[in-house]
Amino acid sequence: MTANSSEPPSRTEATTRADDSPLVSVQNLEKYFFENDSLLDRLLGSDPVAVRAVDGVSFDVYRGETLGLVGESGCGKSTTGETLLRLQEPTGGRVEFDGRNIYDLGRSKLNAFRRDAQVVFQDPFSSLDPRMTVGSIVTQPLEIHDVGTKADREDRARDLLERVGLSADQLDRYPHEFSGGQRQRIGIARALALEPEFLVLDEPTSALDVSVQAQVLNLLDDLQDEFDLTYLLISHDLSVIRHVCDRVAVMYLGELAEVGPVETLFEDPKHPYTRALLESVPRASTDERDRDRETLSGDVPSPRDPPSGCRFRTRCPQVIPPADVEDELEQSTYRQIMNLRERIEAREITLEEVGVEGSGRSENDAGEATLAVGEDGLDESEIPAFVETMKDRLLADELPAGHDEIVTDALAELARRNWDGAADRLREEYESVCERVDPALEESGDARESGYRRRHPVACHLYGVGADPTSETQIPSPSSNADAE
C-alpha cells in the first residue's frame, strides 16, 4: 500500500527500499475439490468430479508490497488465499514463506508460520464470535500461542484497539455493539495481535459502505507503513485494487491471466480478459454515459469442466482463428460459429421439436409446421428446411459462401442426429490455437529485461511465444504445456 498525502507516490521508493527475495513464493499451486467423493458415492461407483478451483497458479509477493489478486466470483481468489496460508491443504504445488515450503514445516516451524501470516476476512459480521468480548477476541491469538501474561495481553489489546481507531475502553463490549466498519477494525486488530509480517486481506471492505471502506483502506495503509507489513489483497473491486496495490495478479477460472505493476496493468492491460474487466467497470463520472465500451458476452464456465486451452476462450473477443479463416471472417462471425460448435459439443440443442417458423412451437399454434428429429434423424427431404431454421436461430450473421457450405454440412449432420460428425466438421475448419494450447504465463516482450517488480507476464497467445498466428503449427501439443506437469 502506498500513496500517502505527506509523501505522494512512494511506490518507487518502496520498490528500492525493500529486500529482493520474495516473502511469499507461490509455485504451481493447485487446489481441487472433489464432489461425489463420499463413501456412499464410492460404493455406488460414481466418479468423483474435480472442481478445479486453483489450477496451477504461480506468483511472488515481495516484502513490503501489496499484491492484489483480482477476479470475478468463483475464480479461485479466496481458495488461493486460504491455501497459501495453509488453512486448506493444496492438491499440488508449493508455497514458500521466507524460503521454506510451508507444507513441509514441522510443528514448531508451522507454529511460527501461523504467527507470521494472518488473515482478515470479508464478512465483519460472521467472522467475530458474538459471544466473546472484543478484548477476548483480540487476545485469543495471543492465548493460543501462549504469549505474555493475562495483563500483558490485555495491555496489548488496548494498544491494538487504539491503533485501529477504536477506543481502549471498548474492550468489554460485544461485536453486535459495533458497526460494520468498526467490526472490520476489530478483525484487523486481532490479525495484528501476533505481530505478523504478512496479511492476507480477503475482500476486507466488500461488506462495507463506500465511506466506511475509505476509512478502513486508509487504516490498512497506515498500518502497513507502521509495522512493515506485506499484504496480499484479494478483491473483486478494481478501484480498490488500483488504489491500494503495488502489483496486481488477474485471475480467471483458477488460473492467472496477467501479472504486472499496478499502473502498467491499468494503463496498458494486455490480456483480453483484463481489458474487458477494466472496461466493464462503470466510472463514477458524468462522462460515463458516453464512454464506449465493449461488454463481454456469455458467462464464466464452470470450474468442474473448464474449457480446454485458454480458459477465457469461450468469451474472448480476440480468440485467434486459424490463419486461413482469419482473413475471411469477422471476429464476431467467427465467435458465432465457435459458440455453435460448443453447443453441439455439449449437445445443448433441442432436436425433438424444431419450429420451422420463428420461435413458437406450441401445439395450439395451428398452421405452424414443426420438425422433430427422431432417433434415426430427419428424412433427407426435410434437411434443407431444418438447416435454414437452425441457421436463422443460431447465427446472427450471413456467412460468406465457402463458410456457409461448411456450416450447412455440419447442420445437416445434426439433422441426422450425428452430433459428433457435426462437431468434427466444424472443428476441422475452425479450431483455434486458443483451444488447443493453454497459454503459459510468460513475459510479454518488452519488459523481459526489467527488474522483478516490473515484470509483466501474460497468459495469452497474442503475446510471447505464440504471438505469431502463422507459427501456430509449431506450438507444442497440449500435453507438453507447463500446467500439465
Added chain:
Amino acid sequence: MSDEELLRIEGLCTRFFTENGQVNAVENLDLTIDEGEVMGIVGESGSGKSVTALSLIDLVESPGRITDGRIWFRAPDIADELIESGADDEVTDGDFVDLRKLSEEQRRSLRGSRFSTIFQDPMSSFNPSITVGEQIAEAVEVQRRARANPRSLDAKAQRYGLGDYVLSTVLPSKKYVTGASRDRAVELLELVGIPDPVERADEYPHEYSGGMLQRAMIAQALAGEPEVLVADEPTTALDVTIQAQILDLLSKLQAETGMTILLITHNLGVIARMCDRVGVMYAGEIVERGTLEDVFDHPVHPYTRGLLGSVPDLEGAGGRLQPIPGNVPSLLDHEMPDRCYFADRCPKAMDECLEHPPAFDVEGSEYHTTKCYLATTEYTEEKALPDGYFDEAGRAADVGEEPSETETGIGTGTDSETETETEADSVQSDGGEPR
C-alpha cells in the same frame, strides 16, 4: 425524457414499528419522476432506498407502514374511471391519481401492468420447481387476466376476451395456460438476450447462471409491459462483466419501450452510466437531487461530496481517500434529533444546522435541490459548531489519521444523549415536516 411528470411523491413517510422503537426508514420524501427517464436513487446501506421502492409499489410489510404522504401517478384513463364513479379531488385531479387513495384491489391491479419490479436476488423471485418459461408465461397470463377483468381499472389493452377470463379463473392453471402465453414467454426471453430461448424456457431456475436469471427476471417484469420499472440493486450481486451486460440490456429496453426506470443502487458508477437524474439518500431523506451533472459535478451537500470523495478512482491511484467519518445513523425515531441528520458527521456543521433543513433550490439548475443550509449560506468559522459538539469523534477529519478517536454510534458523551431526547420530542410533535 419527455419532461412530463409521471410520478410525484410528496411527503412520503414510511415507518417500521419494531421492538426497539419506531424506525423512520423514509422521512418526508419528495421526488418527481418524468416519463421515460431513468431516475436514480443512491445512498449507503440502511438509508431507506429499498423501503422507498417498496412504498412506491405498495409492498411495505408489517411492522412497516406508510404513515403519510401522497404518491401521484399520471394515468388519465384511471382518473376518468374514478371520476365517473364519484371520486373527489383528494383521489384524482383528472390526470394524476393518488395511489394511496385507491383500494387495495385497485392497487394490486396496477402491479405488473403499470409498475414492475426487479430485485437484487433473482433466485427469490422464481419458484425453483417450475421451469423459467412457465413462470414467465404465468406472469403473461396474470396480466392478460387482469386486463380482461371487467372490474379492473386497467383497460390499457383488452386483448384478452371476457370468455377467456372466466375460463382461466375457473380452470386450474395448467402448464402454459395458452400457447400464446408460452410464445410470449419465449419472445420475452429472447428480448432480454437469453441465447436459445426456446430451449432455455424449459429449464429450471437452478440451471441458469446468475446473469441469465437476472435477465429472466427482467423478462418476467416486462410481461405486463409496465410503464415504470423499479429496479432495486439489479446488478449488485453480479460480477462486473455481467453487470455491464445487464446495464446495457436495461438501457436497450428503456430506449425501445420508452419505459420509465427508477434505479436504486449504492454504486455511483452505475448511477453515472444509467441515470438522467439522481437523488442522494441519507437517513431516510433525499438530501440532494438534480440532474446527473448537478449532483456529480456541482454537489452542494457535504454528504454528496463525501460520497463522491470516498470512491477510489479507477483511472488514477490518486492520494489518500477522503472518508466520511462516523457511521450511518440508526433511524430510530428517538435517536433522530430535529437537526440536520448529517450534522454529526459533517465537516461544515454550523449553528443553523441544529434546526432541520428544508429543501432549498440550488442556483444554476432547474432540478437541483438540497436539504442543506450551504445552498443559501456561506460556511464561516465563526458559525461552526465547536469541535466535538456531538461527541468526541463525530467530526474528526479523518479517522485513519487520528486512530485514537472513537467513531459515532458508541459515543458516550452525556450532552449528546440529552440533546437527542429533547429534540426527538419535537420531531414527533411536528411530524417531521420541513420548516
